[in-house]
Amino acid sequence: MSYASVVDVLTGKHPVGTTVTVRGWVRTRRDSKAGISFINLHDGSCFDALQAVVANTLSNYSSEVQKLTTGCAVAITGEVAASQGQGQSFELQASDLQVYGWVEDPDTYPMAPKRHSMEYLREYAHLRPRTNITGAVMRVRNCLAQAVHRFFHEHGYLWVSTPIITASDCEGAGEMFRVSTLDLMNLPHKDDGSIDFSQDFFGKEAYLTVSGQLNAETYACALSKVYTFGPTFRAENSNTSRHLSEFWMVEPEVAFADLDQVAGLAEAMLKYVFKAVMEERADDLAFFNQRIDNTVLERLQKMVSSDFVHMDYTDAIDILQNCGEQFEYPVSWGVDLQSEHERYLAEKHVGGPVILKNYPRDIKAFYMRQNDDGKTVAAMDVLAPGIGEIIGGSAREERLDVLDKRLDEMQLPKAEYQWYRDLRRYGTVPHAGFGLGFERLVAYVTGVQNIRDVIPFPRTPKNASY
């Protein structure tokens, strides 16, 4: 007797006639009048459950089998058989069934087998992975994460773990979470009445990082091709379906690369991970396409087979101004584009993925490389049909004099950026990179509307449970 996963039985890894034991949780139980029960067993290894046929000849048939409800944990031993029913090729003819764990009071079991709203499931973040939808999301999420690491590894990039706690707020913007061990009931003060952070754990004010980019640049300027894949944080009081207080970012940083080269890298990476998920998680994608968003498969296919269209910000403004569309937010050169504009460009004007380039410098961060026109920077956004911006990136200003002038203009404290400036003082090189919000990618691939449903335990204003 050997243990088998549901996916291995359903894909024929165990030949008909073999005896195996499958362990998992009951999804449904149906009893026939002929004294046979059909139990659907899931173990997370794939979307489908395995049907086990349990006859009343089992000694515990009436004492246990007939009492099984959704969520009970069991081990079923039996012979693999060709399935009589529709949909599946194999089933299990049970010869033994052991119960590991019952469901206490099935009537109040929060994951009882009925349709639950996403909001309801979010209230039970510790139990929702037992549902079809959250299980499918998490398999897709895993597949995408593995594909991200594989893509960069195969292309010679080193994964770099940039710090989570940081004493430098180097973006100069973005609301941050404070990290501290000070006793709030007994705060140390300096003579001038301000808080004495020299007595805090790190000896100064410390925060949760908003991006690993600046740290990653130090590694790209030594090891050439690196990427981060780790959690980042925003203390914004945004209660939208697109914002999380804690989310995972993928940030490649590439020495000797210009904007077009990282635009090409972004396109190659997206195509690679979309292909991986279509190949490896066809079962889960079929479910999303059928039940959540019937454009999921089509748009993934389109992303993989399209050449991404490159377009200048300035040209995009012309298009948006002359397209005859009524937008909520008016468009003129110099404004930051809204989701409605981005989606118009990708969905209606191009009908496919677009890479917008060369944005006005005044709406972009200090580190972006200035173009020769004196008014734009070498920044890009990748816009995808159905979601809008999915990736943002830029060439980095590698010229010390230009960087310093920009820091001064934006009144950022040069002393705080000494280590960042050092990269430009010692063997500076052109370099570029981008950032991908990982949860937005998972939401895009699955069609799930709210980003809180594609991360196991979402953190948002007023919510850090579990």
Added chain:
Amino acid sequence: MSYASVVDVLTGKHPVGTTVTVRGWVRTRRDSKAGISFINLHDGSCFDALQAVVANTLSNYSSEVQKLTTGCAVAITGEVAASQGQGQSFELQASDLQVYGWVEDPDTYPMAPKRHSMEYLREYAHLRPRTNITGAVMRVRNCLAQAVHRFFHEHGYLWVSTPIITASDCEGAGEMFRVSTLDLMNLPHKDDGSIDFSQDFFGKEAYLTVSGQLNAETYACALSKVYTFGPTFRAENSNTSRHLSEFWMVEPEVAFADLDQVAGLAEAMLKYVFKAVMEERADDLAFFNQRIDNTVLERLQKMVSSDFVHMDYTDAIDILQNCGEQFEYPVSWGVDLQSEHERYLAEKHVGGPVILKNYPRDIKAFYMRQNDDGKTVAAMDVLAPGIGEIIGGSAREERLDVLDKRLDEMQLPKAEYQWYRDLRRYGTVPHAGFGLGFERLVAYVTGVQNIRDVIPFPRTPKNASY
């Protein structure tokens, strides 16, 4: 003309006679009397630098080539040639050299080519990846991380991102960092004078996680085989070579597994990642073996070829009490083992890796599964020669009544553990898992003594720079 990485040239990917451009940073320059300069160029793609032979026939030979110093960034175009010198098979016969970035004042360049102490390099965490040793550490670190993901993916595990910010301190122990957006100069108070955390960002006290385990259990009890690989935090004021305030943990959690099964998983995982690093990073390991610790290769080989010896804690105590060794800390049944004991067992008694099992329950966490003897729990530590404990794990208490009794005994608030208890109320299953401190693994593999030197930007008491 095409771009080539140093590793591709050195491993013969570009045939002799091909013209390529290699971009990177000057490690050293040596001028011969015959009017030829030898430039060693590194780009992070492997340990070795590529030698470029630059003749004085280049138009910028005296104006630029002869002024190059360590750390300057250049692009060198030339023909791949069989190397005349020792050690390397290929070199570059330069036909063109372009300078991207000079080193401002080479005399004060912090990474000038001399032997620096590890303490000195730590002061320049943004520049140290340019050195041989930190470059090698980071390639090994990346290789190990990729191998960890690959191992679990190939074995059907799903990577789960457990939360970084958490409102539950479920280990009941461990000093934690507070995460807050409260204005420290203007704290909200309740009527009784205490801080009103309902006005904080998450509506209650929130902290940085010390472990993803309890969250991972919720996913293992739905999807069977999962693992975390993410940052964890300890606010302990420990200034040792083995402690970081922020470090990365790998934590698999396996439904239907017992202690011996996760012990086997730990052994298989370690062997897999050690094999990967020996195959993929032979160049960096040779450096570590030669310059840092000449037992590195031997002990990796030993870990891969040994069967890990299983031993009961109780037997280990007998061995330690009767071995005639003088220990700083005395040994008796019930004590937690110190590093000196662990290393004696692994290095002298067994002479190889040991898995110690079944520890006294009173020195272990509440969630560990109680053995039938009433005094031990199904916990394990993997002890490795040269370092001591490298992995700690256990079976988890899946019986609600036993868990509740333990929570009561340890005076832990049951209400706080409601979601954790739910896993035992609804379809509970035996399960087990372990934790691996990723930086300790990197230190073990490289022989680097201080864990601060195997993570890009170490966080320790009074240090969160960059």
